[in-house]
Structures are given as C-alpha cells and as structure tokens.
Amino acid sequence: MRKIGRRASWRGCARAAILTAKGAMPMNTTTTDAHAAANAESAANATPQAACRNCGAALLGDHCYACGQPVKGLVRPLGNLFGDLLDSVFNVDTRILRTIPPLFAKPGFLSTEYFAGRQVRYVTPVRLFFFLCIAAFFFAQLSFQIDPDTIDVDGKGNSSDIRGATTVAEVEKRRDAALAGFAEAKQNMADTPAASGIPGIEAGEQKVREEAAARIKQLQDAQAKGEPVPEAEPDENKLNLSINGKRWDPKKNPIDKAWLPAFANRWLNDQIVRGNRNIERLKQDPSAFKDAVLSAVPTTLFVLVPIFALMLKLAYLFKRRLYMEHVVVALHSHAFLCLDLLLVLLVRALEQWLAPNGGALAGLFGWVEGLLLAWMPVYLLIMQKRVYAQGWPMTLLKYCMLGFCYTILLSFAIFASMAIGLVAM
Template identity: 40%
Template sequence: MPQVPALPSDDARLPPSLPGGRHCANCGALLQGEFCHDCGQSVRSVLRPVHGMIEDTLDLVANWDGRVVHTLPPLLLRPGFLTLEYFAGRRVRYLAPFRTMFLLCLAAFFLLPMALEGGDAADTPVHVTVSGETFQDAKTPAEVDRLLKKQLKQFAPTQQIPVVGSLAAQQLDKVRLQLTREAMQRRIALGDSTAVVPQTVADLPPLPAPRVPSEAARSNPLDMAWDAQKHPVHVSWLPDFLNKRMNRSLQRMHDNLAAMKGPGDHSAVQARLLGQVFAALPGTMFFMLPAFALLLKVMYLFRRRLYVEHLIVALHSHAFLFLCLLLGALFQLLAMTMASRAPWLSTPLHWLIGVLWIWAPIYLLLMQKRVYRQGWPMTVLKYLIVGWCYIWLLAFAILGAAAMGLAE
C-alpha cells in the first residue's frame, strides 16, 4: 500500500536559509519577525490543524474587543483625541475611522426607529373629534347638521385611495356610524323630533359621490386621482427603463401620501414610512462625509492640510454623532422598558439624553479647536459657518431619504 507523503513543515516550505536567518517564502526577503517587511506575508503556514485556526480567530476577536474599549470612551469623552492619534501614526490600538463610523451608523439607525415609535401603534385607541368642536357645543339642530357634514366630508375621498383595504373601510364605517349617532342624539336633546338614531351602517345615508377629476388633475402626480398606468410621466431625454422606474417610484409615493391624507388611524402607515426613511438614511449619510470634509477644506484652505485629513475629521465627527444617537436610543428604550417596573428611572435617563444633546455641539467645537489649533474667535466663527452650511446639507439629505422612503 503506497504511503501518503507528509506535508512539509513550515521550515521546509521556506526557501533555503542563507547565513543570517530565514527568508520569506513569497518574495525571499530576509525575515526579522512573524511578518515579511517587504510583502507583508505571515511566516505561519495556512496548512495547520483546525485548533490553530480557532486560536487565530479567538485572538482576532479579543484584539477587536480591545480596540473597541480603546476607541469608544475617548470618542465620546475626549474631543479630537482619536483624530490627533491617527495623525501621529498611533493607529493599531484603535478601530479604523471608517469602520467606527460605519458600525455606529448602522447600530444607531437600527435602534432609533424603535425608540421613536414609543410602543405598538396597534394598541393605540382611536379618538374621534370634530375639528376641535363637539356636537355638545351646538345650540341648534341646524348647527349639529353643519358640524356633521363638515366631519363627513373627509370620508368621501376615501373611495379614491387605492391603498384602503376592506378592513380599513370597515373601521371607517364604524367611525361614520359613531359620528352620526352622536349627532342624532344631540338633535334629540335639542328637541328635534324628526331625528332618528341609526343602529347599523346600513341605516346611514350614502356618502356623496366623489368628484370627477379634471384632465389636468389626472395628469398631476400630486393629485389623488393620478394613476401612473393611465397618465405616466414621460421625460423625452431619459431612456424608457428610467421612465418606467420613475413612474413606479412616483406611484408608490402617491399611494403613501394618499394613505397619510386619508381618514382614520394613520399610526401604522406612519410607522411603516418612518421605517423606510430610516432604512434609507444610512446610505444617504455617506454622501454627507465628503461634503463635510470639503467644507472643512474650504474653511481651512490656508492651513495646507490634505483633503484626507479633513475626511478623517469628518469620519470621527460623524462617528461621535452616531454614538450619541445610539446612546440616546438605548436610554429611551430602557426608559420605555422600565416604565412599569421602575418609573423612577425615567427622569435620570431623560436627563442623560438631554446631556447628550448639550454635549454634542460643545464636543464638536472643542474637537475643531484641538485639531486645527486656531484661536477661539476664528474657531467659533468657522464653526458657526460650517455648522450653518452642514444643517442645510443635512436637511437636503433627510429630504432625499424621505423621498426614497416614500418611493418604497
């Protein structure tokens, strides 16, 4: 039976050693440690037992955890420290700026919608109001009728909303029945003997027929009567596939806005749209990084710094902001969770959220002062200019994310 030859050892796979030590198996350079200084290849062979690979994996995880411990506390509490360390070449102990910003961005926008939701929207009771006025305020039966007609006007366009399903229609019929019963009971209380309280939805008078939209309204994507299939928007200089995609997005935006304008409980629609907006925000925020770095480059044009240096400042600044958002979302979720078990925790947790809001602008000002090392008057002036421009850029970014969310 032929014998299977054994795998060569690490030393056997290296090129013949010259007097003075071993040489790299890849490029032949003289080795002075566990990695080749010329090509970067490790001395260790990849052909090792499984337990060796497990040891390397555990070592990588432990090293990553150590870098997290060295990165997050100074990122939150020491303005400009990580940026100056990075410029000085001391980078091994800390997470890379882009990785730090990316991970914190994903974590913050994952938890923030849950913190803003404030509970299950399905458990929220529906309250019926009459435009700030109640039937009890009416002094005559005619005034009761006027208030009832005013309130029922919002139910007529419901037939034109394509996203209203059968369950939503049943809920709207119940609300319409409740309003009519309250109105008739008020008329009886005012002495109107002709008033009849309806018992079921079938006893209600039919809704007024919906208006027939004009041709201009049918062609307007902002009008409720618009239909992308019948009246598509066409841009002559765009290819057909882009026109089709644009019309699909416009139809989704149209349906979502129609659902928001329709009567009834909008909490479920709002929660869905909010989730779509927050899903689009992380990608949108990546466009803010080069724009913010460009603002810093313009403000400090005569400091003769490379654009990459300003980009590192932008990465650490955004990483800090995402860390504040993440901590604020965690505090809010903790306050919501402990509201019934330990309500006394709510006040200090909200105080911590307030501290984060106050600390964020102070941190960014101190960071700009320590990194660029200018006097306080010029630092404050440039800080205000950059901040004002950034707020406008952020507003456009959020609007873009909202448009992308509505188009989903």
C-alpha cells in the same frame, strides 16, 4: 643595507616563533571531528525554506512579500477559521475599549492621535463610524414603535374617505379626525430618531386639507346645480406631486424630462407609482415605513461624510491639510454623533423600563438625556478648535457657517431617506 637586514631578520624570527608555537600546540582531533559531525547532521536535517504557492518566492512571514498572498487560506480546518474569527473580533473589541471613552469625552483627541501616527492602538475611523452608525440606527428601530391608529385613524379620516363623503358635515368630520391622528403621530415622533419623518406628516396634513376643500367644493357645486352627489375619483397621486404646474399622473402627466434618457424617465415614474401604492400599506403598517427610513439613514450618512469633508477643506483651505485629513475629522465627528444618539436611546429605554410612571427617577433620566443632546454641538465646536488650532473668533465663525450649510444638506438627506424608505418599504 643594515636596516633592510634587520627587518629581514625580525621577519624570520617572527615566522620561526609562529611555527614553533604551532608545533608546540597539539591539535585536538576529537573536538574537530565533533564539530564536523554536528555540521553534517544539521545539514542533513535542514528543511528547505517554504515558498509561496502563488509566485514561488521564499516566505518570510504570514504573507508573501512579493505578491501579498497570505500563507493561510480558506482551505483549512473549520476550527482554525473559527479561532481566527474570534481572535479578530477580540482584537477589535479590545481597541474599542480604548477608543470609545476618548471619542465621547475628549473632542478631537482621536483625530490628533491619528495625525500624529499613533493609529494601531485605536479602531480605524471608517470601522468606528460604520460600527456605531449601524448600532445606533439598529437600536433606534427596536426602541420605539408607531401606532397604526395614528396614521390610519381606523379608516375614518384618510384622503380616500374624505373624497367619498356625501355631505359637507361628513367631510369636515373626517378631515378633523385625520388631522387629529396626524397631530398625535407628530407628538409621538417628537424628540426621537423618527422625528425625521415629521415633514412627511405635515405634508400629509396639507394634503388632507386640500382634499377636504376640493370635496366640499364639489358637493356645494353639485347642490347649487341640483345635481346628484358626485362619485369620488380614484387618486393616483397620493404623494401630491406637481409636474409643470399640474398634478402628476402616470398616463396623463408623467415625468418627461428632455435632458434625461427615456429609461430614466420611466424609472422615475415607476418609483412614484410604487411610492403611491406603498402609502396604502403605510396606513396599515407604519412601522414598515419607519424601519425603511431608519435603514436608509446610515447609507445617507456615508454619502454625507465625504461632502462634509469637502466643506471642511474649503473652510480651512489655507491650512494646507490633505483632503483625507478632513475625511478623518468628518468620520470621527459622525462617529461621535452616532455614539451620542445611541446613548440617548439607551437612556430613554432605561427610563421606560425603570420609571414608566414618571417620578423623580424619570426626571433624572430626562436631565441626562438633555445633557447628552446639549453635548453634541459643544463637542463639535471644541473638536474643531483643537484639530485646526485657530483662534476662537475664526473658529466660531467657521463653525456657524459649517453648521448652517450642513443643516440644509442634512434636511435634503432626510427627505431623500424618506423617499427611499417609502419606495423600499
């Protein structure tokens, strides 16, 4: 009982002390009124929080967190749009300055940085490859031209003239002139991006030989029978295609595959007809064919990137990497190849500008160009070693396998680009 009484007395004393202190502290009514007035003024001046115009959710930034609609749309002053465009371009350019040096000089660096999560400081792989690919092949179109004389030979050596020759000596003369023109064309295209068209030139050479041999046989048979010189037959198969062992003809022997629908067969025959017609234009304007082929190459490379990534996936199946990781490696590899090709073209352009007559400076440019070309396979090998971190023996084996398969794939892609260019020119 005594303890309970003591506790009660202590509580009473504490309560009395608090009341006394409150009574001893005078209330500052002026300060309280000022705070109340400030709160009232801020409440009166407070603006309602902005809401998304699409879904009505409260906006917390430049994009709605609920639906993703941006706050800034296209319906605003043109000056603001132009400023945003310059800001975007400047941002990309800044990242390019941080991306291009390691892309060229540090094999595998960008891919490993991307996998480590350090991504925003560099240009994205897709944008990097797209930019360099377009820049490289656009500059390739501007950097060289094809002389029409190397293709048409002044109209004295093409297939139609060979078929129109009336003597064996005339056939041989026109055949030799056409072959000389093709040889000069191949020499001009060697070691340039247009070298992808050399197989087409060689196919043209074979066709000239066949046309000359057929015309000589016609003339000799007619002479042996005592008949007049046969007239030249129109050639509607300038591409020298064969269907079921016979020369293609749009009416007598067209493409007619049973496993294809009728419209697909018609489309294929129409494309061949268009390509045959463009051959005559090619003789007059070979640059049109060159531009069409080089314009088709970037699209072809975009198709090759996921295929090459699939090849990497199969080669490193036990690494348990995601397919998209191989896509990043493929994009960086092709971006480097486009960058290196662009540098080769720039060096060649400088050589033609600063050393058109040869000399020591031209030799120096030749060495630089050779080093840039040699850096391509070395770079890809080192990149493959650093990204996948395997021993040198396995890396070399897989590098050779991938290189062989990709070379075959690239050859088909080049022929496809040539076919697309011939039809699209």
